[in-house]
Amino acid sequence: MSTVFYDKFERHSHAEGLKGRSTHYCPGCGHGLAHKYLASAIETLGIQDRTVIVSPVGCSVFLYYYFDVGNTQAAHGRAPAVAIGHKLANPDSIVVSYQGDGDLASIGLAEIVSTAQMGLPITVIFINNAIYGMTGGQMAPTTLMGQESATSPYGRNQYMGQPMKMAELISALDGPIYVERVALFDAKQRNRAEKAILKALKLQVENKGFAFIEVLSECPLHLKMTPEEAEKWVKETMSQVFPLGVKKDLTETEAWFNPPAAIFDPGMVMTVIGGENQAPKRNCTSFPAHIAPNDISLKLAGAGGDGAQTAAMLIAQAAVNEGFDATHIPSYGPESRGGTSYADVHIAVGEVLSPASPRPNILVAFNAPSLAKFGPQVKSGGTIVYDSSTISEPPPAPAGVKQFGVPFTGIALTLGKPVVKNVVALGALQAVTNIFPTDTFLTAIRQALKEKAKVIPLNEEAFARGQKAVAKQ
Amino acid sequence: MTTKERPKPFLIPHYCKGCGRCIDSCNKHCITAGTEIDPLTGLVPVNLDLEACNGCGLCIDACPEPYGLSPMPEGVDPSNFELQDPAKLFGEKQSAAPPTSEIPDQIIPLPRVEPLVIKGNYAAAVGALLAGCRHFFGYPITPSTEGAELMAKLLPKLDGFFLQAVSEVATVNMMYGAGGAGLRAMTFTSSPGFSLMLEGISYMIGSELPGVFINVMRGGPGLGNIAPEQTDIKLACRGLGHGNTHAISFTPSTPQEMLDLTMLAFDLSFKYRNPVVVLGDGYLGQMTGKVTLPSTMKRPGIPAWAVYGDAKHRANINTSIYLDETDLEKHNHKINAKYELMEKNEQRADLFCADDAEVLIVACNTPARMAKGAVEALRSDGIKAGLFRPITVWPFPIDLLRKPLEKAKRIVVVEASNGQLEDELRLAVSKAGIQSLPPVDSVRHMGGILPQLEEIVAEVKGKKVAA
Ligand code: SF4
Ligand code: SF4
Ligand code: SF4
Numbered sequence: 001m002s003t004v005f006y007d008k009f010e011r012h013s014h015a016e017g018l019k020g021r022s023t024h025y026c027p028g029c030g031h032g033l034a035h036k037y038l039a040s041a042i043e044t045l046g047i048q049d050r051t052v053i054v055s056p057v058g059c060s061v062f063l064y065y066y067f068d069v070g071n072t073q074a075a076h077g078r079a080p081a082v083a084i085g086h087k088l089a090n091p092d093s094i095v096v097s098y099q100g101d102g103d104l105a106s107i108g109l110a111e112i113v114s115t116a117q118m119g120l121p122i123t124v125i126f127i128n129n130a131i132y133g134m135t136g137g138q139m140a141p142t143t144l145m146g147q148e149s150a151t152s153p154y155g156r157n158q159y160m161g162q163p164m165k166m167a168e169l170i171s172a173l174d175g176p177i178y179v180e181r182v183a184l185f186d187a188k189q190r191n192r193a194e195k196a197i198l199k200a201l202k203l204q205v206e207n208k209g210f211a212f213i214e215v216l217s218e219c220p221l222h223l224k225m226t227p228e229e230a231e232k233w234v235k236e237t238m239s240q241v242f243p244l245g246v247k248k249d250l251t252e253t254e255a256w257f258n259p260p261a262a263i264f265d266p267g268m269v270m271t272v273i274g275g276e277n278q279a280p281k282r283n284c285t286s287f288p289a290h291i292a293p294n295d296i297s298l299k300l301a302g303a304g305g306d307g308a309q310t311a312a313m314l315i316a317q318a319a320v321n322e323g324f325d326a327t328h329i330p331s332y333g334p335e336s337r338g339g340t341s342y343a344d345v346h347i348a349v350g351e352v353l354s355p356a357s358p359r360p361n362i363l364v365a366f367n368a369p370s371l372a373k374f375g376p377q378v379k380s381g382g383t384i385v386y387d388s389s390t391i392s393e394p395p396p397a398p399a400g401v402k403q404f405g406v407p408f409t410g411i412a413l414t415l416g417k418p419v420v421k422n423v424v425a426l427g428a429l430q431a432v433t434n435i436f437p438t439d440t441f442l443t444a445i446r447q448a449l450k451e452k453a454k455v456i457p458l459n460e461e462a463f464a465r466g467q468k469a470v471a472k473q
Numbered sequence: 474m475t476t477k478e479r480p481k482p483f484l485i486p487h488y489c490k491g492c493g494r495c496i497d498s499c500n501k502h503c504i505t506a507g508t509e510i511d512p513l514t515g516l517v518p519v520n521l522d523l524e525a526c527n528g529c530g531l532c533i534d535a536c537p538e539p540y541g542l543s544p545m546p547e548g549v550d551p552s553n554f555e556l557q558d559p560a561k562l563f564g565e566k567q568s569a570a571p572p573t574s575e576i577p578d579q580i581i582p583l584p585r586v587e588p589l590v591i592k593g594n595y596a597a598a599v600g601a602l603l604a605g606c607r608h609f610f611g612y613p614i615t616p617s618t619e620g621a622e623l624m625a626k627l628l629p630k631l632d633g634f635f636l637q638a639v640s641e642v643a644t645v646n647m648m649y650g651a652g653g654a655g656l657r658a659m660t661f662t663s664s665p666g667f668s669l670m671l672e673g674i675s676y677m678i679g680s681e682l683p684g685v686f687i688n689v690m691r692g693g694p695g696l697g698n699i700a701p702e703q704t705d706i707k708l709a710c711r712g713l714g715h716g717n718t719h720a721i722s723f724t725p726s727t728p729q730e731m732l733d734l735t736m737l738a739f740d741l742s743f744k745y746r747n748p749v750v751v752l753g754d755g756y757l758g759q760m761t762g763k764v765t766l767p768s769t770m771k772r773p774g775i776p777a778w779a780v781y782g783d784a785k786h787r788a789n790i791n792t793s794i795y796l797d798e799t800d801l802e803k804h805n806h807k808i809n810a811k812y813e814l815m816e817k818n819e820q821r822a823d824l825f826c827a828d829d830a831e832v833l834i835v836a837c838n839t840p841a842r843m844a845k846g847a848v849e850a851l852r853s854d855g856i857k858a859g860l861f862r863p864i865t866v867w868p869f870p871i872d873l874l875r876k877p878l879e880k881a882k883r884i885v886v887v888e889a890s891n892g893q894l895e896d897e898l899r900l901a902v903s904k905a906g907i908q909s910l911p912p913v914d915s916v917r918h919m920g921g922i923l924p925q926l927e928e929i930v931a932e933v934k935g936k937k938v939a940a
Contacts, residue, residue, distance in 0.1 A: 018488070018513060022487075022514075022540070029537060032538055049570075064790050068569065070781065070786060071791070072792070073790070075649075078642070078649075078673070081643040081649075082646050082653070086780070111646070187498050220492075227492040263630075266582065267584065269603070272627050275587070277586050352762070352842075353843075354925075
């Protein structure tokens with residue numbers, strides 16, 4: 001007996017009586033043989049400590065009774081996904097996904113196909129016995145045409161579809177490097193099965209890739225046969241439909257799986273997150289209370305591509321740089337369809353409470369529909385800045401609201417970059433409202449363009465032009 | 474090796490299932506079908522007559538039982554061997570694995586940096602990185618995707634793993650694997666995706682595995698839309714898959730809380746060995762705000778219970794199957810005891826002007842911000858309003874509600890759902906044996922519309938406004 005098996009199967013009914021040494025499998029069941037070959041491969045490769053076996057739902061759900069390795073029991077069909085989790089958590093572990101036909105070829109198809117295609121070094125042992133065992137002899141995805149089962153009592157017919165040939169299907173994918181179908185019905189096949197399982201595991205130890213071994217196995221109980229008859233049936237009938245042999249062998253592949261250990265260096269983590277340790281210079285002496293006492297509400301509205309969201313982000317960044325609280329919410333949900341895009345911004349001395357801007361103090365409108373829709377919502381005493389290049393006939397400003405037209409688009413076009421119209425708008429906004437000093441905006445713009453330093457001068461120019469256009473009025 | 478030296482097979486009849494697989498594997502016809510029932514097993518073991526045996530071992534390879542046919546141990550005379558105690562033959566150990574041990578977490582100081590100005594989804598992702606998460610599994614779904622995208626961008630720079638799974642079903646099972654290995658794994662998802670993960674969450678709870686789920690809730694049912702709705706409070710509190718399941722469920726209302734509560738979620742997830750859910754809403758996920766970073770980060774170790782795939786953790790198992798009814802009941806009692814601890818220790822709420830409030834507004838997530846604004850507006854109009862904002866919806870922070878309930882003459886539950894928060898409130902009140910609850914009114918929206926400040930004010934003042 002392999003040392004990879006527990007000396008006593010404590011998990012098998014607390015090892016009561018003979019259960020401490022006997023499997024729960026029916027007499028003649030193929031699972032026990034596959035277990036023995038897997039155990040012997042683990043022993044041969046000296047990987048018992050590193051091995052994690054994922055057991056499925058099916059008769060082999062209790063595989064963990066027997067194997068003295070790390071054990072994980074997975075939900076029905078999901079063993080390959082669980083295996084990926086283990087493999088990536090510890091790339092040095094050797095992960096085996098052991099599954100039956102219902103588990104792998106029916107409910108778990110998406111998981112096995114995607115895992116195989118991903119090609120991580122994981123070993124899958126697929127026990128195909130053409131029937132559901134644990135649930136009591138129902139039709140499996142691999143049940144043969146004409147074969148009777150509890151859910152195909154008159155034999156599988158065309159209405160139930162054809163048996164799934166998993167080894168062929170998996171070998172057609174680019175991910176796997178080794179796929180073989182083996183059987184257990186005679187000494188020669190058993191020898192092949194043992195070798196195939198060893199090879200599949202070895203490929204994982206060598207960090208080469210994904211291997212899939214389909215084992216044609218006997219389920220005498222539900223085939224309603226003696227073990228001997230079952231062996232004969234697999235040999236003469238089942239293996240006609242599921243031809244034995246190597247389906248794919250790229251074992252000469254280079255080893256590739258060798259991920260570095262995760263980084264926890266605090267400096268590195270901070271750099272990746274983008275934390276700045278230098279406080280930007282503050283330019284404000286106090287909150288811009290001339291606009292609103294302690295919470296300023298803005299709305300920036302236009303069409304998608306006008307850059308309303310970026311402009312809103314810059315305002316929020318500028319506010320936080322000055323030590324205030326700020327929020328920005330993009331138009332979102334149904335409103336973001338049909339090309340309209342608007343942003344709600346709040347700036348507060350303390351904490352922004354309600355982040356929406358249904359009654360803004362300031363509106364920046366990039367097009368006529370936005371001005372028409374949101375203009376009337378601006379609070380008395382508030383300010384509207386709109387793009388006079390696109391809005392030639394603005395509606396009259398609501399009572400008590402100041403309204404300024406600045407050719408955002410026109411200026412941006414003269415700079416050769418229509419996309420900077422939002423920065424022109426920010427310049428205009430600054431000049432009209434003096435919400436923050438010029439330097440506060442410029443700092444925020446430079447911060448945002450840190451990784452595209454080349455375009456900073458252009459944006460500074462756009463901002464200045466926006467300001468100048470207001471000064472001229 | 475000569476044939477003489479090869480060990481002949483040996484069989485303890487009680488471990489033979491009489492399947493007969495060994496019979497035709499032997500060319501020398503040493504093995505024959507038995508005729509006598511073994512009284513211990515009720516099975517009929519085979520008979521061995523090893524006169525002609527050449528020790529080829531083929532019968533051993535053919536036997537499916539780990540302790541069935543085996544090479545003859547030295548010094549055993551099969552002719553007069555009598556089994557007394559199997560342990561005497563094979564030794565007493567159940568597992569040779571060394572005792573499990575823990576690699577402790579490390580808390581690492583962080584350099585002080587300026588506050589970030591980032592979206593709620595980004596804040597949660599940053600929180601995860603600082604909490605030591607280096608394993609992300611997910612499937613893209615609006616409006617949670619930016620979180621996943623940021624992880625896809627940043628994790629490779631920290632040599633972590635970002636993996637886009639084939640589905641949410643696969644996602645949660647990858648988390649089961651990585652969490653089961655003792656590492657900090659997470660996902661971002663949104664309501665329909667969360668539905669798909671529930672089976673796996675039930676398995677994680679059953680197997681006592683950690684993992685953090687950021688669910689940026691959107692409008693439902695069905696495909697619904699991608700606008701904000703607090704549509705999964707019911708799922709998080711009452712419907713985490715099949716069986717006896719609960720998980721701490723946070724309801725942040727600012728990007729700052731998205732970061733802070735995500736970090737806390739990892740710690741609590743490992744503390745209780747149970748998944749933790751962070752329920753954002755679509756609005757919060759998209760909302761940019763000021764986020765101050767903490768002064769420390771985590772380098773997680775590996776807990777003693779993990780199935781990590783090394784010698785120190787070989788003896789471990791992750792499973793949720795307990796075949797024996799009494800074992801399963803015992804396991805449920807153990808889980809229930811953890812729930813009780815969570816209910817006792819993890820209730821969290823934020824109270825704003827609640828101490829003397831006559832009208833107590835109850836709201837969480839983004840609607841709580843509108844509600845907070847409404848409280849300020851109402852107070853400036855001389856109305857004694859206050860806000861009770863659950864930060865955990867499970868466990869519902871009922872202990873923190875007792876005091877404000879003494880003064881409250883009226884409760885107004887403000888929510889972007891059909892009353893899921895109010896249901897939790899009422900259930901918690903009822904379970905806590907609180908007899909007198911003042912009248913409960915509500916401001917509710919569904920479909921992706923959020924209750925607005927003016928509506929809340931109007932409701933409190935007894936007026937209705939057109940939505
Ligand atoms: S039901 Fe079939 S597969 Fe299951 S243990 Fe019995 S023989 Fe094996
Ligand atoms: S070892 Fe070979 S010869 Fe001896 S009983 Fe077994 S199969 Fe027969
Ligand atoms: S193969 Fe093993 S279990 Fe089956 S009859 Fe032979 S000794 Fe017994």
